[in-house]
Amino acid sequence: MRKKTFAAAALLAAATLTLSACGSGNDDTSPVTVVSMDSDSDTAATVLDQPFEKPDLVLTDTHGKKYDLRKETQGHPTLVYFGYTHCPDECPTTMSNIAVAKKALPKAEQNDLRVVFVTTDPGRDTPAALGTWLNGIDPQFIGLTGDFSTIRTAARSLGIAIEPTKKDKNGKLVSVHGTQVIAFSPKTDAGYVVYGQQATVDDYTKDLPKLVKGAKP
Numbered sequence: 001m002r003k004k005t006f007a008a009a010a011l012l013a014a015a016t017l018t019l020s021a022c023g024s025g026n027d028d029t030s031p032v033t034v035v036s037m038d039s040d041s042d043t044a045a046t047v048l049d050q051p052f053e054k055p056d057l058v059l060t061d062t063h064g065k066k067y068d069l070r071k072e073t074q075g076h077p078t079l080v081y082f083g084y085t086h087c088p089d090e091c092p093t094t095m096s097n098i099a100v101a102k103k104a105l106p107k108a109e110q111n112d113l114r115v116v117f118v119t120t121d122p123g124r125d126t127p128a129a130l131g132t133w134l135n136g137i138d139p140q141f142i143g144l145t146g147d148f149s150t151i152r153t154a155a156r157s158l159g160i161a162i163e164p165t166k167k168d169k170n171g172k173l174v175s176v177h178g179t180q181v182i183a184f185s186p187k188t189d190a191g192y193v194v195y196g197q198q199a200t201v202d203d204y205t206k207d208l209p210k211l212v213k214g215a216k217p
Contacts, residue, residue: 044203045183045193045217052191054078054184055154059118059146062131067144069116069154070189077212078114078184080191082155082162084121084175085133090197091117092137094181099138101204109212112186116142118151120162121175158182158191187214 054070061067069080079098083091095117102110117134119125122145130143148164155162160178168174179197184190193211195203207217 044195044199045207046196047216048192048194051185051188052158052182054189054191055157057118057144057150057154059144059150060127062127062134062143064127067142069144072142073114073116073184074189075186076112076114077186077214078116078189079211080116080118080158080182080184081180082118082120082151082160082177083179084119084165084177085125085129086121086173087175090179094179094197094199095134095137095141097199097201098181098204099141100201101208102138102140104205105208105212109209110140113140113208113212114142115140116144118154119143119145120148120151120155120177121165121173122146122148122151123165124173159194183211185214186212193217 054073057069059067059069081091081094081098083094085091095115098115102113102115105113115138117130119130125143125145127143127145130145134141134143152162155178158180160180160182161176162178163176165173165175181195181199182191183193183195185192193207193216210217
């Protein structure tokens with residue numbers, strides 16, 4: 001099967017052009033890593049040749065407690081997504097797709113999986129607001145909020161562009177963010193698979209049984 005190999009900067013640039021309807025914009029900081037994609041494959045996953053290091057990120061969870069991403073998810077299959085609760089479409093769709101796919105896993109694997117939603121709009125996404133929103137999707141999902149600059153640094157380390165919340169031309173507050181989901185292996189704790197906004201519930205349903213074992217989708 002033929003493969004394409006390219007820099008993550010190019011992957012990020014493509015993703016930036018299709019940032020969710022939550023907003024649109026650019027970010028001039030892009031990490032460079034090498035990824036490979038099966039050009040003849042119908043998979044929604046992009047497997048990284050050089051996985052991302054899990055961000056050294058400590059934020060506040062929905063219970064108001066400090067949450068150390070590396071410590072709390074070590075040895076667990078983990079999906080990380082950056083978005084916000086007022087997002088009109090992409091964020092709830094992505095989280096709902098993952099929630100539906102998760103239910104197809106055996107109970108033990110559901111409990112082992114960590115799905116982490118990091119807000120890009122900490123001004124409005126308080127721990128309580130995040131908790132209420134995520135409970136309506138999947139009570140096991142983890143919501144994190146905190147200092148925006150800390151969140152943006154973590155996102156950038158994963159090739160994800162985000163910008164501060166601002167008003168659009170209609171005066172509505174929007175949060176500009178990339179729509180990638182990063183999957184971290186329970187074996188290495190490295191982010192080795194990337195999903196874009198085109199990933200469907202069927203894609204996650206097909207891939208999660210492999211991701212929870214640290215295997216390539």
